[in-house]
Amino acid sequence: MMDRMEAMNGDLKQWINKDYRRVDRRHEGVDIKKCEKEGAEMRKQLNPEQSEAVEAILDALESGDGGLFFLDGPGGSGKTFVYNCLANIVIGKGLTILPMAWTGIAASLLPNGRTVVSVCKLDTNNFCKSSMLKPNSTLAKILAAISIILWDEAPMSPKASLETIDQLFRDITQVNLPFGGKVVVLGGDFRQVLPVMDTGGADEQVANCIKRSYLWNQFQVFHLKTNMRLTGGALQWKNELLEIGDGKVGAPVSGEMGIPDSLKSHGDLAEEVFGDLLSSGDVQKLAKVAILTPRNKEALEVNNSVLDRMPGTATVYLSLDEVCHKDGTVLNDSLNFTTEFLNQMTPSGMPPHELRLKKGAIVMLLRNLDVKNSLCNGTRFVIEKMGARILQCKFVSGPRQGDSVLIPRIKLNYEKRIPFTMSRLQFPIRLSFAMTINKSQGQTFEKIGLQLTEPIFSHGQLYVALSRTTTKEGIRIEAPSGKMNNVVYSEVLQ
Template identity: 40%
Template sequence: MNLHSSLVLDIKNSKLIIIDEATMMTKHALRCIDRLLKDIMKNSHPFGGKVILLGGDFRQTLPVVPKGSKVDIIESCIKSSYLWSHFKIIHLIDNMRISSDQVDYNAWLLKIGDGLSRSNSDLPTNSVEIPPYLLENDSLIKCVYGNSIEIADIDSLSTKIILTTKNKIALTLNNDIINIISGPIKHYYSADSIESDNKDDIMNFPIEILHSQTPSGMPPHKLTLKVGTIVMLLRNLSPKKGLCNGTRLIIRHLHINFIDAEVLTGTNKGYRVFLPRIDLAPSDSQLPFTLKRRQFPIIPAFVISINKSQGQTFDHVGLFLPEPVFAHGQLYVALTRCKSQNNMKIMILPSELQGKILKNDKTFTQNIVYNEILNS
């Protein structure tokens, strides 16, 4: 970073630095912030003497460690950082998302966040019962979005979401919803290549293999869109204008070389933007090569992953669980995205670990909680 830039000057003049959703940040990121502030302030005190406020709830999801074990995830958490001892813990006790008249529901959510133990020894470990009034057994898409999607009613659309466990599942459901929207469909195909100095790598992986890959944080090779599709940005294009990773937009016009979209939420709601194709590469990929993809930096966002939803609030939420959650805090995050229990619906596909596993009317799913994080 240029130590004479306007951003550095803003940091020097700041009295307080706030980092929201800090539970998803790794200890290495916290260490980098500490070193950067020390360099900027020329001060050897922690964080260069600046006051740092970390916001977050350790009941929610933790840093993503690809193929990492429970130990790896806990070790990467900011609570494992040598800097954690410098922070003073302040507890917030009122749930500002759930209305105060839903006391029982709020108490149940807290138990989910803290980890519910099995009430029956015949249940698999980590099992939790889902109340019948939250279950949806017909069509989750119709339950959340209705029989048709009205493009003109964007205020209503922006307050609805379906959550699921994995990006691959979300992409399939998004395509199903796009087919419900009236109007012509348009496909945008990416230009893929391998970044490598080794010619053998380029020869060993044909273009069909590259097209079939969709690493986390990347748009698919075949991007299917219609006018009225809700999409999410995958890169920071212009933070000052609110065009950040995670910003939701609605498609207004589809052109050959650019997309006309409108910001759905936030202080820049209603802002129109032209989105170009850009060169993208996965920030963290398990592929044996570096994939370079030229594509629009968006994905459909009628359905998003649970991890991507953290920090957001919606009026209507559907949770699709074709398989149980697989990481700490995911079930708690999904259930706490909605303002009211009356507008929260869950569809659970039966398996050995979820559904009516006791062969009665009760429905169960998995609730993964690392008590080591909550108790440390």
């Protein structure tokens, strides 16, 4: 198929980016009786903490008065199990449910999940302070009929998104109650990273989180503390991580702490993490290790360095960069912003101008192309074949592990912190031997290397980095100072 598309100069974007209107077909083909049965079985398996939350949520649903709930719990506490239990019970009652998450990775783990931005049409160029969904549109009518909203990874969402969606549902339902009187279930872990901000310090980050929204005091919070997945040494490590996440480890204010000898790198972090996996051809093992960095610049450098260790010659793909108007038309301003200047830019979330690839390299998708089919921002692949206009990649994890997919070049726009819009025609991927800590949230590895050439600088980064593996033995840390910072904003956890 790839060869045929290349020969025909085909463009896959018309299919990959097509709007499939999945919301209005949410329960097409769903066996309601089966959902009812599975929901009843899952309900019996809930632990006391989970059961208390589920019963309160279902009571609110039965009352018809709506209700706002937050499920607070670290990884392994069973939040996803609760979501799936609720989904089965609600669908089994013949009602509709809207499962969504802030990130594409988290959305892909929910039944028919979608991202918050896509389903509610949030205007990210306006910092999610408005929605582009028209109140009289078909989608608005569908959303107005939703019975319950599930929203995972909520702590990563800016408070503006919460408030915009509250107003959106008030508008489309014509009910002046929080979220139009819907039952809303948020979930997440405030120990993890907060919403990404382009500018501002700790105070601005805290002010931007959902706990600072006027809506927060109306949420009933349930704490899921029991770890449902781990025992023995792994459970002990998880408890140590919670101490780090709660800010109980590290010096006051700075959070500075020494690196345990058992976790220290011996000088060649890439060798310790990857070993002979780069030449062994064992893709599955290669995909289960990674190097994490606090910042984008270091991740790019590590990726290219690791690629050079792989056998074979790299294929180089150069992007086509232009300065554009907001509507996408090319701006004739080449004197002020030269092509060479644009080529040197590699903002966060954008592929590089010079994309170097090899067969067998691990890459990460940078855009939500089709969340339902696991083509979401953060999905990792291995390169199988490389054409001039199309890449054939294989999923290395998730529900589609082992499946192949074709990725075309597409236009990607960037306009944050620059006085123009840059349009880059390139494959929407990056090498993913290394990634930023923020980007790793939601991923799980057998071994990670934490490179701290630049120190950790934001809330939750150390907690997120160290919790990417289930065992302490799977971690190596390289830091020139021999120390690391555990940055925790205590006011977010209160």
